Amino acid sequence: MKKIIKYVIIDILRNKIVIGYTLFLLAITLSIFNLEDQSTKGLLSLLNIILIVVPLVCILFSAIYVYNSNEFIELLVSQPIKRSTILLSMFTGLSVSMVVAFLIGTGIPILLFEPTLTGFTMMGVGVLLTLIFVSVALLTAVYARDKAKGIGWVILLWLYFSLLFDGLILFILYQFSEYPLEKAMVGISALNPIDLSRILVLLKMDVSAMMGYTGAIFRNFFGTQYGFWMAIAVMLLWAFIPLFISLRKFKRKDL
């Protein structure tokens, strides 16, 4: 397994996109911290990068990479190697590369300019989101045989998680505005890892607004030790359930 991970990572590194992604993150993060005179505003811009760019790049790159590695996968499948080993190596290789790219690209600037709880929370959710979207990309690539179709799906999924889901929530909130939905919202937020990440970071950042108002509900849940770890656990499930399903599918997939 280690050897295959090694070859996956070597192959990814040979691909200039990951290095480009790292430099892109580094450039954006550094410029955010240097241009914004208030660190809160800088952190907000950074949060948007983490919530939008990281999932997009991870899901798109991973899916394309898996499709382009079809030959490699075929070659390995005819060898005495467990299929689960092949897919897990793919996942590990992709995750490690993307996480390292993310940590270099945003982690170093955060350590330099914002070594606070908020900064570290951002780094944490960034890593989790990376894992989640690599995993979702893998699931899509295993299910959709056709590359064009798969990439279409992946973009749709990203759009869903970063925009459509929230639109749906807003719609539901207005449709059922006479019902008490505060508590339900906590549960619904678990259905979208991007929302979950945002809430976790904002609770460390926008304390005043989240404290007051309905925010208190979120505070009372996510703000507690229990809620925080619950949220992390849910995020981990988001990473492992798609991986698990794709493993099951991949084991019986015809190549």
Add this chain to the structure above:
Amino acid sequence: MIIASNVSKKFGRLKALDNVSVKLLRGECVALIGPNGSGKTTFIKSLLGMVVPDHGFITFNDKNILHDWNYRSRIGYMPQIGRYPDNMSIGQVLNMMKDIRKVKSSEMDEELIEAFELNTMANKRMRTLSGGTRQKVSASLAFLFNPDVLILDEPTAGLDPVATEILKRKIIQEKQKNKLIMITSHVLSELDELVTEVMYMQDGQCRFHKKVDVLRAETSEERLTRVMASIISKM
């Protein structure tokens, strides 16, 4: 050595394999013959576990291959179209496979690598290679780990006459080591001096599986091309 029992596989509506049962033994050199789309490649891929049958099962040395993966260490497979990571060079692909397989270098068979002079172009990227050179890489890999079973899907397609000859010599040489060899080819004339058995497939079914000598006797033809032509015309 390999037994397939009632193996069926559907791709959508297409029946790629329809109740195929066959027994392949050590020391045999089987020609898998059939028209395009008759299920030859699907059958080979099933043997390798790359395609999972809908019904039936395949055993390798009396062990079901469905949940096994280790048996593949005893098979050398040369695909019809060898597809390799574009970014890797020949040398890297060879090294990677050696690395993954954990076979001692003394037990490796690098004869074909040398014969095809792959070492001289070890730095060439896979994507720049011609179809023939890719076939050379595929062939070298199939023989590299000295496997008990060789499965060669259209081995000579795209190879120049010299390379074809080298490969044929190699196959004969391995055959004498009491190995099971399975070859699919459209160019029947090339198989003449190699095969001992013929397995004929059509529409996903195994129409017959017989010894070449028996077939020759039945048709009273000498050359395999003629033998097959004679049989097919009677079917």
Add this chain to the structure above:
Amino acid sequence: MIFHTSVAAVLKVGKGMPYTTIKSAIQAAAEGDVIYVYPGLYQEQNIVIDKRIALKGIQFPTLDGEKKYEVLSIKAHGVLIEGLRVIRSGVSSIQDMGGIKVYDANHVTIQNNILEETFFGIYIQYGSQCNILRNRIFSSNKVEQQSGNGIHAWKSEKLEINGNLIQGHRDGIYLEFATLSNITENIAEGNLRYGLHFMFSHDNHYYANVFSNNGAGVAVMYSQRVEMRFNVFKDNWGDAAYGLLLKEMSDCKIENNHFAKNTVGIYLEGASRVSMKENTFELNGWAMKLMASCMDVDVTRCNFLSNTFDVGTNGSLVLNRFNNNYWDKYEGYDLDRNGEGDVPYRPVSLFSMVIEKNPPAMILIRSFMATLLDRTEKMIPTITPENLKDEFPMMKPLKL
């Protein structure tokens, strides 16, 4: 001062002193005398001071009300109370018992005392020209109904309340029908309701106070002509927590204050003719909630920095003005280089209106969705009030 006359006698209270009880000393004292109380525990039930004397503690002697009695009742003009530790006054729902209570007296000075676990700390009833200076008033109440106020003034005028520290009461300082008073340099923190509370109290000034961690920092209700300057309102968090709550009040000035980390910096309802100048709003949930019932509120030259929302409102009618403020969310330009942006800034975001109508939508705060809504709304305002805007926003933060 008025009680330092040349004939003043000195009476000493304490163990081995001429007087062992404060009560006996007061009885023996004449107008203008000074009573020194030496260290010790004095449990004398209710002590009434009915003549113009000075009662001074040496190293904070403890006067204990045993949770049953009002400790000191002052019923004469010109009394000075200093350096005492007053603890455990009685709690009553019928009578407002205080640690130190002034009845119909003027020119009373209460300074440098420590009050602990009193129901009401210092209570001024029908007082005039009284000074409450540098007292430390602590309590540890948990429930609003069972707690009194730190400093309570009822129908009084011309009070000087300076330098006190008040913690853990219902209201830190409460003024009802109190007028013409100055409240300066006090610190009110961790009080259950308000740090400072005005009811029907006109013409008061409060300067340079710090209000932190209270239910709400300051509430000004049904009052007129209150001036608020150089105060700090911070860390007032919670469901209905405000730095400053203004309700049915008018003709007030709010200048040079600092509002930081409050759920709502200033909440205005039914306020009219309020001038807000040179205040800084920083890291609040909402810097300001300006309800449609307000009119003639002028907000000028204020800094709005890192607030989640700048201004929230509940209607489309706007009779208030914003001018020359700095908004850190402003993205306009300044082509003529006069320091003022060339396009107006609209401080009310669509998303804050959404939350106003539909609180659980808070879950979407700062999401791509919310940003998108705000952006479109900024370009074509449809739901947010058209007239609520700063025509001349500043390009750089004001130096305040």
